[in-house]
Amino acid sequence: MSTSLYKQMMKSNLKGIMSFGMASAVYVILMTSLFPMISDNIDKLQELTDIYPESLKNAFGLESFGTYGEFISAEYYGLFFLFILGIFSVMTAIQLIAKLVDRGSMAYLLSTKVSREQVAITQIAVLITGLVIIIFLNFAGGYMAGEILIDEQYTIGMWDFFQINFVGFLLFFAVGGYSILISSLFNDEKKAFAAAGAVTFLFYALDMAGKIVSDLDWLRNLSLFSLFEPAKIANGDVNVALVSLILFGIGLVMYVGTVLVFRRRNLPL
Numbered sequence: 001m002s003t004s005l006y007k008q009m010m011k012s013n014l015k016g017i018m019s020f021g022m023a024s025a026v027y028v029i030l031m032t033s034l035f036p037m038i039s040d041n042i043d044k045l046q047e048l049t050d051i052y053p054e055s056l057k058n059a060f061g062l063e064s065f066g067t068y069g070e071f072i073s074a075e076y077y078g079l080f081f082l083f084i085l086g087i088f089s090v091m092t093a094i095q096l097i098a099k100l101v102d103r104g105s106m107a108y109l110l111s112t113k114v115s116r117e118q119v120a121i122t123q124i125a126v127l128i129t130g131l132v133i134i135i136f137l138n139f140a141g142g143y144m145a146g147e148i149l150i151d152e153q154y155t156i157g158m159w160d161f162f163q164i165n166f167v168g169f170l171l172f173f174a175v176g177g178y179s180i181l182i183s184s185l186f187n188d189e190k191k192a193f194a195a196a197g198a199v200t201f202l203f204y205a206l207d208m209a210g211k212i213v214s215d216l217d218w219l220r221n222l223s224l225f226s227l228f229e230p231a232k233i234a235n236g237d238v239n240v241a242l243v244s245l246i247l248f249g250i251g252l253v254m255y256v257g258t259v260l261v262f263r264r265r266n267l268p269l
Contacts, residue, residue, distance in 0.1 A: 002118045009126045020088045021134040025141030032145040069234030077230035085172045090196045093179035096123040098192035120262040139165040164230045170247035171228045177254025184262040
């Protein structure tokens with residue numbers, strides 16, 4: 001890895017990283033602030049959700065709102081968290097390699113003493129650092145808001161909340177992995193973004209289709225998103241160690257593949 005390149009790339013991407021991080025933290029704090037009102041009307045809300053089809057409740061995690069963990073899992077981690085981190089992972093991965101190749105900046109980088117391998121590893125490090133920062137802000141904002149705003153009988157334990165965020169990080173560690181691998185395969189920024197975005201949307205669609213249509217539940221086995229079930233993590237119904245190992249392994253293979261592909265492919269320099 002090139003330390004000087006890492007510092008330069010972090011400086012140029014920090015504003016975007018912090019924007020996503022603060023948006024994530026603000027949204028989880030906002031949703032947390034709504035829970036006291038929700039908790040006062042749990043029975044009525046449960047009656048309302050009971051009229052929904054079982055498949056729809058499973059798809060959006062609406063089975064129960066009895067605790068803050070279940071509520072925040074359904075209202076934030078099951079949808080907006082995936083949306084925010086998905087956009088960041090795909091967009092940043094494309095900017096770090098394909099955009100530089102498309103706009104000619106990569107030629108300048110490789111004309112210095114920095115090797116292709118160092119460039120790829122450095123860009124991967126920038127992407128992972130960005131994910132760590134966003135997840136940290138998300139965790140800190142949500143946990144502190146929960147401690148301040150939520151009654152003790154409803155609150156979520158630090159360890160459970162940490163596990164939700166940790167598995168969420170590893171999910172997008174893997175999403176970022178295949179996104180930056182795709183980024184290393186394309187010379188055109190728009191085509192790379194379209195390809196990475198399409199793969200991410202396909203994974204999400206397969207997971208949702210498997211949840212909504214019981215006969216198609218096998219489709220979830222084809223999606224990375226099926227490994228992230230925040231409500232079940234909060235309730236202790238997920239083998240977090242196994243899921244974490246799978247997601248980390250997928251991400252690691254993608255990052256190694258990125259280095260190997262970028263090192264060997266022909267570039268329009």
